[in-house]
Amino acid sequence: MTALPSARLMCAALLLTGSVAQAQITSPPLPGARPKTAATVPVRPALQAPAETANAMAQPERLALQSDLAWVGQYNGAITGDVSERMVNAIKDYQKLKGGKPTGVLNPQERVVLAETARRKQDSVGWKIATEPVTGARVGIPTRLVPQQSTDANGSKWSSPNGTVQVLLARHKEANPTTAALADREKKEPQGRTIDYTVLKPDFFVLSGVQGLKKFYIRGTFKGDEVRILTILYDQATENTVEPVVIAMSSAFTAFPAQAASPPPRRNVDYGTALVVSEDGAVVTDRDVTDGCLAITIPGLGHADRIAEDNDHGLALLRVYGARGLRPLKLGDGATASTLDIVGIADPQNQGGGAAVSSVKAQTAADGSDRALSPPPAPGFSGAPALGPDGKFVGVALLKQVMVAGTAAVPGAQAVLVPAATVRAFLTGNGVSIDGKSSDAKAAALRVICVRK
Secondary structure (H helix, E strand, C coil): CCCCCCCCCCECECCCCCCCEEEEECCCCCCCCCCCCCEEEEECCCCCCHHHHHHCCCHHHHHHHHHHHHHCCCCCCCCCCCCCHHHHHHHHHHHHHCCCCCCCCECHHHHHHHHHHHHHHHHHHCEEEEECCCCCCEEEEECCCCCEEEEECCEEEEECCCCCEEEEEEEEECCCCCHHHHHHHHHHCCCCEEEEEEEECCCEEEEEEEECCEEEEEEEEEECCEEEEEEEEEEHHHHHHHHHHHHHHHHHCECCCCCCCCCCCCCCEEEEEEEECCCCCEEEEECCCCCCCCEEEECCCEECEEEEEECCCCEEEEECCCCCCCCCECCCCCCCCCEEEEEECCCHHHCCCCCCCEEEEEEECCCCCCEEEECCCCCCCCCEEEECCCCCEEEEEEEEECCCCCCCCCCCEEEEEEEHHHHHHHHHHCCCCCCCCECCHHHHEEEEEEECC
């Protein structure tokens, strides 16, 4: 995507430190002079440039970094994973905004905070990647900003209830189209458009400007004789909210995908971790792990029924009937800290078929909302309890698929922490008597198995 002139650029970075090397420097001897002992002078090796550090990252990490910077309104370039001066400058600006040293490379804590801030932005607008039903084009839609959708033979329109934000994807047939001709027509229709930015490429064009009281952004392309144009209109008063979303939508737009976009296929057998929360058989776990199951089993206890779910936070409430000897964990608030212990049971494929409870470390931003965990624990840990440094319960860890604004697919998962207060509210809201007194998280962590085939 080509940069939007009105978007802010910001960025963040990791402080690199180099060790001091020792080198010997010896002056040439004068005739007849006795050799002098060589002076030892400390030489500081050159630090690795921020761009070199970024290039050393895996492609999925760079994609996620660019996407997160775009979502917080600091990066307005194409989300491709390619390293650029714009990306490095965005990192530096982000660091300065947060009061840090603008090194151009994010340290682990800065990266966690950035990821969590971006995820909140996505959640706040209801960001979804969807396939438009008429054209098959891949589009990113802020579903909370534009919840109303209508479709006709030429495409789809999404809009806010009061029309302050509108998204239109339209197609039409045209003989021998060119991006120059298409852009020239869009500049004139409708009348009264003021263009402040134009990009023409052989395979796409971009326009932005003002149309009455609204700002607009247009991205168009063609294949053969079919033209597809994405238009985003938004009131100028909504610019601060909508502009980062426009960047994400432009990068996510794939007018002619090679194949229909689809979510990763669900596994026939899924493994997660469930947390015992009451003596009468109530357990809480990951909603996604237990979604669409023909049977849910907890080894040693038998069948479990899914009786409630929390769509906003990704939790599911299960009930095991007739269970005895359960040791529910006390769900008080543990001490807030940047490093937590995640107690769970890894997927059998990730621990040689074993079923032992284990503990892994993860870092998190210190606030009270759902927030990112880094690094993500192994598959199977989704639904696991997280403990603070005092050993007390601070929340439930969930694994989720990575979703970036750009068009490239990103493998792997990200992890979030659902805080203790949110877990308790979900349980009490569904009539669960929270009676846990145990401080033994390993005794309260159980494997949950979903069978879909």
